[in-house]
Amino acid sequence: METIGIWIAALLTLGIFSFLYKDNPFYKFCESLFVGISAGYWFVTTFWQVFMPKLADNLVAGRLYYIIGGVFGVLMLLRLFPKIGWLSRWSLALVVGTTAGLYFTRYLVSNGMIQVQNTIIPLYVKGNLSQTIGNLVIVIGTFSGLIYFFFSKEHKGAFGGLAKLGIWFLMLSFGASFGYTVMSRMSLLIGRMDFLLGTWLGLIR
Amino acid sequence: MRREVPLAITAIVGFALIIVYFIPHPPFNHSRDFFEDLFFIIAAFAIWLGCLNLLKVNADKVYRQKKGWLFSVVVWFGFFLMVIVGFWEGRGFMNPGTTFYYLYDKLYYPLNATMFSILAFFVASASYRAFRARNKEATILLIAALFVMLGRVPFGYYLSSWLPEGWRLGNITDWIMDFPQTAAQRAIMIGIALGIVSSSLRVLLGLERTFASGE
Numbered sequence: 153m154e155t156i157g158i159w160i161a162a163l164l165t166l167g168i169f170s171f172l173y174k175d176n177p178f179y180k181f182c183e184s185l186f187v188g189i190s191a192g193y194w195f196v197t198t199f200w201q202v203f204m205p206k207l208a209d210n211l212v213a214g215r216l217y218y219i220i221g222g223v224f225g226v227l228m229l230l231r232l233f234p235k236i237g238w239l240s241r242w243s244l245a246l247v248v249g250t251t252a253g254l255y256f257t258r259y260l261v262s263n264g265m266i267q268v269q270n271t272i273i274p275l276y277v278k279g280n281l282s283q284t285i286g287n288l289v290i291v292i293g294t295f296s297g298l299i300y301f302f303f304s305k306e307h308k309g310a311f312g313g314l315a316k317l318g319i320w321f322l323m324l325s326f327g328a329s330f331g332y333t334v335m336s337r338m339s340l341l342i343g344r345m346d347f348l349l350g351t352w353l354g355l356i357r
Numbered sequence: 358m359r360r361e362v363p364l365a366i367t368a369i370v371g372f373a374l375i376i377v378y379f380i381p382h383p384p385f386n387h388s389r390d391f392f393e394d395l396f397f398i399i400a401a402f403a404i405w406l407g408c409l410n411l412l413k414v415n416a417d418k419v420y421r422q423k424k425g426w427l428f429s430v431v432v433w434f435g436f437f438l439m440v441i442v443g444f445w446e447g448r449g450f451m452n453p454g455t456t457f458y459y460l461y462d463k464l465y466y467p468l469n470a471t472m473f474s475i476l477a478f479f480v481a482s483a484s485y486r487a488f489r490a491r492n493k494e495a496t497i498l499l500i501a502a503l504f505v506m507l508g509r510v511p512f513g514y515y516l517s518s519w520l521p522e523g524w525r526l527g528n529i530t531d532w533i534m535d536f537p538q539t540a541a542q543r544a545i546m547i548g549i550a551l552g553i554v555s556s557s558l559r560v561l562l563g564l565e566r567t568f569a570s571g572e
Contacts, residue, residue, distance in 0.1 A: 153459075157459060157462070157463035158463070160463050160464065161462075161463045161464070161466075161467040162467075164464065164467050164468050164471070165467050165468075165471045168468065168471040168472055168475060169471060169475065171475060172475060172478055180425070180428050181428065181431055182468060183428075183472075184428040184429070184431035184432045184435070185431050185432075185434075185435045185464070185468065186435070186465075186468040186469070186472060187411070187432050187435070188431060188432035188433060188434060188435025188436040188437075188438075188439075189435040189436070189438070189439055189460070189464050189465050189468065190465065190469070191407070191408040191411050191412075191432075191435075191436050191439075192408075192435060192436040192437065192438065192439025192440045192443065193439050193443075193461065193465055194404050194408065195404070195405060195408045195436070195439070195440055195443075196439060196440055196443025196444065196450060196457070197443075197451075198401035198404050198405065199401075199443075199444070200443070200447075200448055200450055202397055202398060202400075202401035203398070203401060204448065206394045206397055206398055207398050210394070217391070218391075218394070218398075220395065221394065221395045221398035221399065222398070224395065224398075224399050224402075225398055225399050225401070225402030226402070228399055228402045228403055228406055229402060229405065229406055229409070231406060232406065232409060232410065232413065238359050241359070241363045241568070241569055242362060242363055242366060243399050243402070244363065244568055244569075245362070245363030245364070245366040245367045245370075245568070245569060246366050246367075246370055246395065246396075246399060247396060247399050247400065247403075248367050248371075248560060248568050249366055249367035249368065249369070249370030249371040249374075249560075249561070250370055250371070250374065250392050250393070250395065250396040251396070251557075252367070252371040252556075252557035252560045252561050253370060253371035253372065253373065253374025253375050253392070253557070253561070254374055254389075254392075254393070254396075255553050255557060256371070256374075256375055256553070256554055256557040256558070256561075257374075257375060257378040259549065259550045259553040259554065260550055260553075260554050262550075263546040263547065263549055263550035263553075264546075264547055264550035264551065264554070267543045267546050267547050267550070268547065270543070271543060285536075286532075286535065286536040289536040289537055289540055290536055290539055290540045290543070291540075292540070293536075293537055293539075293540025293541055293543075293544070294540045294541075294543045294544045294547070295544075296544075297540065297541050297543070297544025297545065297548075298544045298547060298548065300544075301544065301548045318544065319494055320493070320494065320497050321537055321540055321541040321544070322541050322544070322545070323494045323495075323497040323498045323501070324497050324498070324501045324533065324537045324538065324541060325501075325537065325538045325540075325541030325542055325545070326498055326501075326541075327497065327498035327499065327500065327501030327502040327505070328501045328502065328504075328505045328533055328534060328538045329538075330484075330498070330502045330505075331501065331502040331503070331504070331505030331506040331509075332505060333480070334477065334480050334481075334484070334502070334506055335505070335506055335509055335510075337473065337474060337476045337477035337480060338477050340470050340473050340474035340477070341474040341475075341477045343470060343474070344467070344470055344471050344474050347467070
């Protein structure tokens with residue numbers, strides 16, 4: 153069974169890789185299978201990991217007010233029926249309201265207050281030049297980055313200069329993020345090559 | 358009714374959650390958990406909605422025998438294969454040794470990993486076109502990306518092994534990640550926080566109401 157599984161996985165891997173040559177029926181088959189399997193995977197996962205513990209178990213335990221979640225959820229599914237699809241906006245409204253209410257405080261604290269607090273650091277660390285430079289970079293980088301995002305004043309003069317410095321910091325950050333993304337994709341590619349050449353063909357150990 | 362009810366639900370739930378945050382005692386803190394659970398339940402229904410819509414679209418393709426309808430049959434096959442096996446397995450559906458786990462390991466995982474790994478090729482060709490050091494900003498982006506890419510692999514270590522400790526590619530990468538990258542990310546995060554606070558307020562006060570009116 154394991155050998156059959158390895159062969160299936162290898163053929164599917166090659167099927168996806170075949171797109172690098174050009175679009176072809178073998179790739180289309182693998183792509184369609186991937187779409188179907190992904191949907192099925194999430195369908196089952198949400199059932200066992202969300203509906204059962206958060207809805208069914210709470211109802212069984214006597215917390216009947218959880219039925220609200222079920223009702224609003226079913227309203228969401230009504231979007232499939234155009235005539236009564238507008239009812240799905242009620243559940244969407246609940247999701248939007250919950251998101252707005254939760255994120256309002258959560259982001260204000262974690263992304264706002266705590267980040268500001270962490271940026272108020274000593275600009276001179278006695279006997280530690282590297283930390284001093286690092287702290288300066290953090291304070292100047294954060295401040296100039298924020299200046300760049302401030303669009304209520306025209307980016308001219310000293311203000312414009314700071315905004316320009318902010319762009320440089322942002323570009324550096326985007327470059328680093330891009331490098332990280334490329335490396336993560338490369339590691340996935342290495343993993344698939346390792347599977348094909350090692351696990352499947354046994355050419356490398 | 359079609360517009361007012363959604364706006365009322367949004368405002369009541371949103372403001373209730375904000376008020377509850379400042380009263381972290383029973384029974385108010387439980388209501389926060391309850392609304393979070395509701396959020397997850399509805400989000401799960403939204404995933405189901407997406408899956409059912411996928412089936413509907415593909416069923417339509419098969420029914421009308423549109424071009425490539427056979428691939429829609431494959432979508433249906435993949436979906437029901439996972440669903441039938443997943444429901445059959447019960448709560449321990451993802452335990453190693455189950456049929457669902459076998460399907461996950463031999464079908465879902467290789468397809469998923471390969472699909473994302475081919476992005477490496479597209480990223481390479483896109484960066485070849487986009488990464489031209491045409492101005493200062495592009496040059497900074499290019500240099501940072503190069504340092505991070507080289508600094509995280511043995512080849513980068515090999516290239517800079519002759520340099521003194523602290524000046525090698527790996528050290529420079531660490532410094533970039535610890536200081537300039539942190540600074541820029543912090544500015545972005547503070548900006549995001551301010552943006553979320555203002556857009557949340559707009560939604561809760563009913564100034565932003567597109568979600569309640571569009572189909």
